[in-house]
Structures are given as C-alpha cells and as structure tokens.
Amino acid sequence: MPELNLVEAVNRALAWEMAQDPSVVLLGEDIGVNGGVFRATVGLQQRFGAGRVIDTPLAETAIAGTAVGMAAAGLKPVAEIQFSGFIYPTIDHIINHAARLRYRTRGRLSCPLVLRSPSGGGIHAPEHHSESPEALFAHMPGLRVVVPSSPSRAYGLLLAAIRDPDPVIFLEPTRLYRLFKQEVADDGEALPLDVCFTLRSGTDVTLVSWGAALHETQAAADALAQEGVAAEIIDVATLKPLDMATILESVARTGRCVIVHEAARTSGFGAEIAANLAEQGLYSLLAPVQRVTGYDTVMPLSRLEYQYLPSVQCIVAAVRKTLEGA
C-alpha cells in the first residue's frame, strides 16, 4: 500500500473517480496546468484533459454557479475553492440553489456537486487563507458537510462525497495536507458518510473533534493517558447530517464530553453537539460539557495564529476541569 499524505490521498481519490466516472469534472483556479496551489490536482489535467480539469477565470461565484449548472445538466462537478477565505462568494449558489434544486423540483433535477476547499490555519499563510467555515454550511438544509482528519479518511470520504447524489461541502485541513503519511490502499473503496469514527475508546471522557484539531486532541489524549485518564476520541467526519447517536452512546458511558474545534466559538459547530447533549444526553452528563475552540476574534495573522488555535494544553485543562465536575 502506498504511503500518502492527505493532499496526495485527495489527488488519488479524484484520479480514481475520474477514471471510473466520465461525468466527473474538476474546476477551479490554477487546478490544471499548475495542479492546484496545494498540488491536490497535480497530474490530472495531463491525464484527463483540459475539458475535464478546468482552469477557470478568477471568480468564485461563477465557479459555484456554473458547477450548479453542470450538475443540473448531468455532470458531477468537483469545484475547488483555492483558500477557505474565498469561499464566501459561493454561499449564495450553495444555499439558494445547490442545496435545494432537488427539493424545489420535487426530485426532477438534482445537484450532485462537491465543493472542495482547504480549511483552517496553522501554515503561516497570508491573510484570509486560514478560515474555518464549516459551521456556516452546517446550518444549510440540503447539504452534507464533511471534514477529513487523515489521509485514509480523506481518500474514502472524498470518494463517497463525489458518489453522493447530493451536494457535499468537503473541507480539507490545510495543516494536515503534509503533516503525516499513512498507508492508503488506493482501491476505490469509499468510507461511509453520515457517521462518526471512534478513533480511540476510553471510559473517562469523550473527546469530540474533526479535521486538524483532532491532531491536538489525540496528543492531549496521549498526555492524559500518562495521568491514567482514558479518553475516548470521536472524529465527527460528517458534520451534517450529524451522527449524534455515536456521540450520545459514548457520553452515556463516559459521562463527560469535551468538544474541540478550530473555528470561532460562538455558533461554531461545537455548539450544535453540546446542544444535543443538553437535550438528549443531559442525564448522562456527570460534568459540564467543555468546548475548546478558536476564539471569537478575527483569525490573526501568522505571528499569533498558534495562540489562536486550540492547543494540547487547553484541551488537557478542559478535560481536567470536566473530571473535577461532580
């Protein structure tokens, strides 16, 4: 099995599905000749041609909007937004059209597109390159929102996203693109959408996270293990629709939950999970839920970005706090 990092896994998944399904096309800025600014699409235009790997003019609204038209006309477009800070102009077409074309036409038409974008901070990128917009999309009915946290999950979930008959927002943690490699069987096997993945089982506390923050979450769990604290770790993976059952089952056993994400705290997706616990898991909670998140501040420029990102320290401290809870 090849050892791949996350961005290589994305590239393999795209290549696999393009080879299998001629209706799959890629579009975005600099994805063709240049292979994408992060190289996610490297080699694909040479292999599948400029007709299926489209270097578009510089216009995110039209990238999303033409993708909607392509999908309505029977293609399976996978659009790339170069950096998450430039994804906002796509929202109108995503919420007003992609997410509801099937609904509006009572199933006569549908919109099987995937909107891919690097997401999150931690690579000392310029301004507006380190946003975490997942919660915005998670609020939009009719969408799926997926965030992979490892090369193998990126590969399997992206295949599933492209094959899904409905629109999927696929946010790739920039910080993980080259952070580590993993054996990935490039065999076209998709992973299931709409379910959480339990990465580690534990009995003392449930740590819930997704994307790059799982890296610190796992490091925190390791540190806690030293202190004899057994943390269960859940990778949400598909934020919308949310597999709350897995989280509730875990918290029913541990009685404690710490949610970790990089996006701003207020109305971040951690709120939705904590809210569900307050509604459906209250009687299992032995201590207050803790959210360890990005602050409700502007994502700072690179010099302070690591003060902004949830740190192992903060996660450990939050866990200790829940453990104190009666």
Add this chain to the structure above:
Amino acid sequence: MPELNLVEAVNRALAWEMAQDPSVVLLGEDIGVNGGVFRATVGLQQRFGAGRVIDTPLAETAIAGTAVGMAAAGLKPVAEIQFSGFIYPTIDHIINHAARLRYRTRGRLSCPLVLRSPSGGGIHAPEHHSESPEALFAHMPGLRVVVPSSPSRAYGLLLAAIRDPDPVIFLEPTRLYRLFKQEVADDGEALPLDVCFTLRSGTDVTLVSWGAALHETQAAADALAQEGVAAEIIDVATLKPLDMATILESVARTGRCVIVHEAARTSGFGAEIAANLAEQGLYSLLAPVQRVTGYDTVMPLSRLEYQYLPSVQCIVAAVRKTLEGA
C-alpha cells in the same frame, strides 16, 4: 405617543438619526422613490435627498461592498437588503471586511455600518423571501447581530445599531412589520445593545426566543398560564455578543429552558444558547433543554410555511416535556 407598527418604527428611527447625524446615509434597492418594498424608508428620500437615500443598481455584493467603503471613509451607511434570501452575496464583504477592518488596521480605520434586512417567513412571500440567516452572522467575529421583536424595540435597537461604532446586522422580522402597533415615543432614545430583555417573569420555565417567534412564544406562555405554569420569557434581542448572564440567571431560578427560533435547527443560534447551558448552567438544569425550531429542511413555499414555523402547540408541548423531566 404615536402608535406605530414595527416597520413604521424602523422608519422613524432612520428619520431621527438622519436628522441628527449628517453622516448617516441609506442605500439599497427601491428604498428611495418607492420608499422600500416594505415602506421602511418611505418619505426619507423626499426629506433628506437622493444623495443620502440612495436607490442603488441591483447588486447586493456592491451594496455591502460600497457600504464598507463609505464607512471606512467616515459615513455611517445603513444598507437595506430587500429580502433575506438575497443577503448571501453580502457575506464576503461582511465577514472579510466589515467585521475586521478595525482589527486589521489596529483601530486606525473602522466600519460603522448597519446591514438591515427583513427576515423570516409567514407572509406568504415568494421563494427565497423567507430566510432566517441570523446564525450565519452570529458566527462571524467582529459583528453585532440584532433582531427586534416589537415596534419599540425596533426603534430603540436600530438607533443603537446606527450609533454603534462597529458593524451591526439588523434583521427585521417581516411577519411583525404590520402585525401589531405599540406606543413608541419617537424621542431618539436608544435601547442598550448586548443585553437580553426579560419580557415576562416566571418561576417554572425559561422561554428564550427572538424576533417573530416571540409572538408564538408569548401565546404559548399565555396558554401555559391557564394550566398554572408560570413561564419566564427572554427576548435575546442582541444575539451577538450574547448576554448569557441573563439567561443563566433565569434558568438558575426555573431549572428548565425551552429555546424557540424560526431558523433551521442544526447550527441555528439556539444551539449556542443550549451549549452555554450545558457548559455553564448544567447544575441548574432540572430537565433537558428543548429547542423548538424550524426544521432542517428548505423553507417551503407558502402552502406549507405555517407547518414549518414553530407553532404555539409545539412550544407548549416542549414546555410540558421539560416539566415532566425529573
């Protein structure tokens, strides 16, 4: 004191502040000669001139974007987005610029704009005219998000929003525009931002809501009063920054909380409030928190919109459920 409905109160607040502060300008589609499709700006162009009440071309991105430029250059623009379903193209300028111009320039520049838009359903409007986008904006650091629920609060909060030195998203419940009148002293007195308003005190359960849904929430409280259930009602009013203290204090007394909003449930702003209860109010909760919200479906066309909107029935049932909770 004049008896005003909500849209008249908005009109009076705009008129008052334009008369006081020459830097206040209004811009939007059909707001001048036509006085706005809901008549919120009626008479203002005649009174203050076409230079300060601007009928713009049809382009929401530029309405928001030029408002940012006006604000950076010392004006206090109050931009109107004609219907909430067309507010999405403004998001890029709001989150990438308006919300962070002060931060990015370390206070050298600022962006005191107000983005007004009718919001929510219930008036049998056409497609895309009944959206509730408050949670999207509540996730954006640097903003204020305000939703009035009565003529007097619309008047006082809009004055406060215009006078606020930072950007404010002001969402006016379309359904309340003409639903009822109220005495409003048109005296230029602003109401405080960043605080909740307790509309009714009660000891058995805390009902938290904002905007039009407060109408059903109050009706539900009346029905419950018949059964001897005393509900406390909190109008959040300013969603961001959130005055959680008032909500926590109330729930500390009642032990039970039902949150009501019209927007889709998942990642709606009710999640943020419930999450805070799970974090900071857990030990006061005698029963699971309940959210009564719009469903995670596309806002339906008019024939089904009242099946979509939170009903008095649903709120009452949710309260009964919390009361059963141990």
Add this chain to the structure above:
Amino acid sequence: MATVARFQVDYTRFLDPQGEVVTPLPEFAHDPEVLLPLYRAMQLTRTFDTKAIALQRTGKIGTFASALGQEAIGVGVASAMRKEDLLVPSYRDHAAQFVRGVAMTESLLYWGGDERGSDFAGPREDLPVCVPIATQICHAAGAAYAFKLRGEARVAVCFIGDGGTSKGDFYEAMNFGAVWQAPLVIVVNNNQWAISVPRPMQSATSTLAQKAIAAGIEGVQVDGNDVVAVHDAARRAIEKGRGGGGPTLIEAISYRLGDHTTADDATRYRDPAVVQEQWTFEPIRRLRAHLVRLGAWDPGKEELLAKECADAVEQAVEGYLAVPPPTPAAMFEHLYRTLPPALEQQRDTLLAFAPDGGGHA
C-alpha cells in the same frame, strides 16, 4: 496614441409599432405557418396573466409577476429553441416556458406556493423559475459547458432583466461562457424598470447589449416588441451556439406595462400617462397587423383564438384548484435522495404536530 479595438452595437426591427415592414423580412416572417403559433402564444400568455392577477387578488395564488407587454420576448426566443435545448428562466418568463411545454397549471402551482409546480411534466430538463436575480446565468453557462463537453448539439438559453445586468453573476457567467466558447444565449428583457428603478439609474451605459463587449462576445439589440426581430436574433444566436460559435447576448427592448408584481404599485414611482403611451408599442397589435396584411388573420379568427385561450386558461385554473394541498410530509421529501436517519425524528415531530396540508396561499 493608437486605437487598438473598435466595437459597435446594432439594433434590429422589422415590424414597426403599426406593423409596417421597416426592414426586409427574414424568410420565416412571410410564413403564416410560423407566425400564427407565435401570435397564439403571445395571446395565450396575455390571457393567462390577466387571469393569474385575478387569482392573486382573490387569494387563490400568491405574488405573481406578469409579462404584460413583453410577450414577444419569451415567445420569440423559446420558439427558436429545439426541444433538446435548455431553458433557464427567471420569474417573468412563463411566456417562454409555455412554448417549451410547461403547463399553465404547473405555473399556477408554483405561484400558488406549491413546489410541485416546478416538477414539469413537459420539458423535464429545463430549470425551474429562478428568483435570485442573475444567478441563473451561471447555471446556464455551466449547463452549456456540459453540452459542449459531451459533444451534444444543445444550447442553453437564459433570460435576465435590465436590473439583473448589474449583478456580478451576470458578468462572471458571461465571461466563463465566452472563455469556454460555450453554446449559451443570454436574453436581456429590458423592460425599462427594475421594480422602481428606471433603466438609466441601473447603468450609465447607452445600451445593455454593450455589456457583451466586457466578455468579448457578440451583443445585439432588438426591438423586443417585434416578435420577428426577437425570433430572428434568437435563431441566429442559438444556431451560432449550436455550431460552436460561442455565446451571444441579446438585448430585447420592451416595456413593463404592468406593475412589477401583484405586490407592487407602480403608480408610486412612474407616470401612468407614460405607461399609456407605451401601449402603442406593445407586441401583439403589430404582429396582428402583419398577419392581416399576409391575409392570414381576420376578426373571426381573433374571436375564436380569444375563446380558445380563455378556455385553455380556464381549464388550467380548474386543474390547479383541483390539486390537493401538499402534505406536510412533503417537506422532508426530495430534500436528499434518501432522508438521512438524523432527520427522521424531525419528520416525525412534524407529522405529530402539523395540521393537515396547507391551504391556498
């Protein structure tokens, strides 16, 4: 200083307001077989609009946008399309939709607040009415790209208003279509108003056709009240696109003789006298005069057609009113191809509380 580029915008009109031929007619304009269906379609649309407004006034449908005075645009364009072409309409394009085979009952269902109105039995691939202004131009460009990629001889035809040409989507999509040389035709219904905003306040340009120059595509201007000019321009543009000639922008100059929608009161912002005057330019009268000259029309035929249209509309209305209200459960149908388990509980809550199906708007 050197001049490096030159452009011009041409305007075409064949029939003047009185129906006189002012430019040598194209072949088809001599043929009643071609013209009579266009005349009928325009009359049908006008009959439908009158009825739809009445239905709104009596609360049987919701807000409605009539095409009064602009019938020649939708009819002239849609009649130049092939069945396999794709229509991407805005909310004022039912004239074109009817020609494409959308049922009037479906249109009433849509404006009556029922999503089933967009589940067209006829043109299964045509896009539904698009309300967010100008976004549909992006969709049309994307569909056109799909046709080109698959080597299908199909053309995407979309409509937009004069106001819509101010929106970024319009320019971005036109530019994409141009770079792709996609089979795309963009028809601007310049009815002089965007609700209360008159055309001169919408853009400082002397024409809207010249906006095509920003994308490097052909832009032409036609008398939008002359169905011959509209049909001729549309046919050229559509066949050019089919032949690989790329996108075309057609500005069809017309006038909105009615209110913006039933929710609007145009007397607030425009002089009724001016509107009255504009009636002399409306499209039906001039085609009728031409047909009479061709010996293909007379008062008797007119009477029969009026009755035929009235009956057809009446039938459509009956069909509409006979449709049982949607069930609340419909809210969770077609949201995704298969409803995710996470949403089942919400659906059950809905069914537990929802009164039976929604009433009329």
Add this chain to the structure above:
Amino acid sequence: MATVARFQVDYTRFLDPQGEVVTPLPEFAHDPEVLLPLYRAMQLTRTFDTKAIALQRTGKIGTFASALGQEAIGVGVASAMRKEDLLVPSYRDHAAQFVRGVAMTESLLYWGGDERGSDFAGPREDLPVCVPIATQICHAAGAAYAFKLRGEARVAVCFIGDGGTSKGDFYEAMNFGAVWQAPLVIVVNNNQWAISVPRPMQSATSTLAQKAIAAGIEGVQVDGNDVVAVHDAARRAIEKGRGGGGPTLIEAISYRLGDHTTADDATRYRDPAVVQEQWTFEPIRRLRAHLVRLGAWDPGKEELLAKECADAVEQAVEGYLAVPPPTPAAMFEHLYRTLPPALEQQRDTLLAFAPDGGGHA
C-alpha cells in the same frame, strides 16, 4: 439594422523599450524634477522586493508578492495622486504605497504576519492591503461616493490585476461608480498572469480596458512599463474624477517577471525563455535612457542611488526585526471599539494559556 453605439479603445506609449520617444511627450516628461523621484521610487521598490524575497527565504517574513517588472504602474499612478486622495491597494501595490508614505517597515510587518503593519503612520486614511480579489473596487467606489457627497475634492484610486477583472465585484463596483459619477480611478495591472492562468484564458476580450464599456465609463490602455504613459493617464483620470467627470478604467500592460508570490514556482506553468525576453521591456531601463538623454542621469548618480536604496531598505529591515512580537492580548484589541463583556472570559482564557508573543512567520 442600425448601429446605435460605437466604442473604441486607445493605447498610449511615450517611451519605447529602448527609451526612445515614440509619441510627443507631455510637459512633465521633459522635467527631471518630476522624473527623478519616479525613477528613484521604482528603484527603491525593486531593491525592496529583492530583499523581501530574501527575508522570506530565510523565514523572516511569510509569503510575499513582489512587483518585479511592474514598478512603473504603482509609481506612475501614486505620484499622480494628491495627499488627500485615497489609495485602495491590493497585495501587489507596495510601489504605490511607498510613494504614498507607507513605511517599508510597515509593509514588512504585514507580510511578516503582524497586523500592526496596516496601521500606517503616514497615509492614515488609505485602506490596508486587500487580499480578497476585486473586493477593494467596491470599497473604493463607496469611498468615492462619500467624497462626492461631502463635496470634497478627493479621488479614490484602486488597483486590481488582470485576473481580478473576472470577478463580479469589479463589474458591480464599476457600474455603481459610473451611475454615481463618483471620483473613482480603477487601475488594472495587467501583468499577463493570474498565478498560473495566462491572460487569454482569463477573458476572451482583446483588451481589459474594454470592460469599462460595460459600465459606460472611459477605458484606456497604456504601456504599463512606460512610467510616463502611466503617470500621464493616471493624472488625466484623477483630475477628471476630481472635476466631476466620473470614473476611469486604466489598463496598464506589463508583465510579472517574478513568481506570483514566494509560495509559487512559475517554471511549472511558463517558459523561462519567454520571461527572459520580457526583461527587455521592463520599466526602469527605459526611463533611465530617457533621463540620460535629458542629461539628468549618469553612472555616478546610479551608483549613489543604488546605495541610497540599499541603505533605506536595510534600515527598514532592521526596524522590522526590532519590533517586539505582538502580545496574545492583541487578538482581543481593536476587535470592537470596546470589548463586549461577553468576550472578556475568552480573553482571560487566552492570557492564561498563551505562551508569550508569536515569533517570526
């Protein structure tokens, strides 16, 4: 058929690549007093760019976008502005910013990942670097409107790239500015590339200046490597705007001689030989030839200037490196004018956990 509108795009160049005068020079171009500061500013920018790239390579700043080969655009335009005018830059416009009085140290702070780099001590009202492409054109149009409303004789001048002209914001803002007849000048730095996307793939137009036709404003094309042509066009456009003549679009044709940014490797998508060839058109050489002809320049002066620029840049770098890192608390400063109580707890959490200030990028 009648032609209802005609347009043309004119191109201006005064100095050819060898510095020969090919068009009668405007008054100012005979005056070394005017030209020498322009020459110095271009040299300073080029010296700064070389140093900034070196700083990035050694990890002292983050990603950086050089203006190599395009110095005449920023310098020619900014030198035509009055102090009270407003500069609305993108991320490649430090040449213009330096002329405006932004300190090189501030520019380094910005690219070094420190927001304090946008708190200009000089031009207090100029907007900070704008990274989201084309959004700044809306901001410039809004500011220009404010100037006009208040009756101030000020002009908003903004920059955008060839790629940026594909984005909706550009067209929407140009249209607003035109309808408002606002004092707005939009300068397109057509450096032929948008990262890896070459100019022809960006738009099917033969010029970018013609995009002005879509808004009904004047659009001109100049040799962007001829600082005389740039300055002349900018001066006309700015004074036209100041005089109430409305917006102007200037397409300045140049070439991006360097990588898109330090994060880019242009050899992946373009032939170095072509780039080499483009060096014969770069702007500094030709102005130098002209200055020599005017008897205002010689190798000795060149040597002095080189040293002066090197010293100035060196000083700026020292200044930059001497700035203590921002404190974590800065994250909660200037977020709102006064921090809402709701955020105090978050700030305290930050201060409890944050290690001391951030290091270099």
